[in-house]
Amino acid sequence: MSLAVVILAAGQGTRMKSRLPKVLHPVAGRPMLEYSLQAAAALGAARTLVVLGHQADRVRSVLPPGAEAVLQEPQLGTGHALGQARAVLGDACDEILVLYGDMPLLRAGTLRALISARQNGPASVLTARLPDPTGYGRILRDGAGNLRGIVEEAEATSEEKVITEVNCGIYCFQAARLWDILPGLPRHADAEYYLTDVIALAAEQGTPVVGVPVGDPDEASGINNRVQLARTDAVLRQRIRERLMLAGVTLLDPSSAFIDDTAVIAADTVVHPNTFIEGRTSIGEGCIIGPNTRVVDSTIGQGCHIVFSVLEEATLEENVRVGPFSHLRAGAHLCSGAYLGNYAEVKNSRLGPGTQMHHFSYIGDARVGANVNIAAGVITCNFNSETQEKYPTDIEDGVALGSDTMLVAPVLVGRGAVTGAGSVVTHDVPPETVVRGVPAEAVRRVRPRRSSASSASKGLS
């Protein structure tokens, strides 16, 4: 059997009341369509087609290589959508699994069960028993329990409306039978062709259609509005927490750890309450993250300790300490053993191994060497408001920058140099030189120190 997965994602999602197409709304950090694509990939489908319509170009841009976009224009219903996929597929596959782009809680195991339940029949349908079936198509069964068809809410009689078994909208079809039936679907009062009608037409041909009840009703919930979006997000995040805890990550207050599906966290890391770990973030072993910390698209090596801080597109090597109340922005790179204290901001800069920056400092567009001591209130003046340009600062190994040093870029502070408190450095500082004043002038050579590393860590602060 060769399997094609067809994901229907052409609808507008009117009830979201959004400029963003529904299937691109993020759920636990991924556009919801990605979960359907992941499920398709887990099944090892020979072909994966995504039917697009509303804002097709925008949705197409998130498709992975290998997923084929099919345009449905105009959008005349779920039956019509599958017809467009048929035109692209031809007779390439003999089994067709239909998914929606708005059901991120579906598990691949459920889909496998649906596929194997079909056996040689024309179709299998995923069903769910919901206490409140409002809005869903209802499953019609005959006296013997065989599936007779599906009726949509709008067309259901009052007896049919009390049926609590609903159509999840996920089907596995034998391709030949499906392609045979599809062109003959009736058009409904709303001018649409319903894929659900295939079930009654197949059942009429005498071979039974199998209804497969889903074990976990959460899996059946589609997202149509923002209330359902919030509920689905909560369920998915709880799954992520459990996956991580079972893999050796401690979450001290699981309900207040918000971790995206895209994040990777190694064992023996402890996540403290009220912490957000987002996007393409990876965190190594034995870290302590939080409380009250937000980490976005960042790479953190093992043994790091981050408290009450915000990290965006930052890289931390091993055993780095950050916070409380520090802000690492895009391109911040802290080498092993670097230490950032409170109210420190680093942007697009590399801080070498063992460099310390404890209080109220800003380093931007800079290269800072190893074992540099950055005392309170040091600032790289990297932006020239007259030229509207940013300039680089170079601070070499073992430099000690005194409190309130202003480094007016572009500027270089040579190896082992020292700046006095309040220096405004407008010219390059030669190595092993003490400068001081406004603008900073050389006053003498640095006195011999026992070792540059130990003097740097004491600094002038």
Ligand code: UD1
């Ligand atoms: C559909 C089912 C209903 C089922 C419910 C489960 C039909 C007629 N009804 O209703 O029985 O209980 O799903 O959630 O199928 N789409 C297209 N092209 C179109 C129309 C829709 O690609 O022309 C896509 C949408 O983007 C969406 C999916 O098909 O991903 C379902 O469409 P939607 O309008 O949400 O169907 P429901 O009314 O929820």
Ligand code: CA
């Ligand atoms: Ca729907």
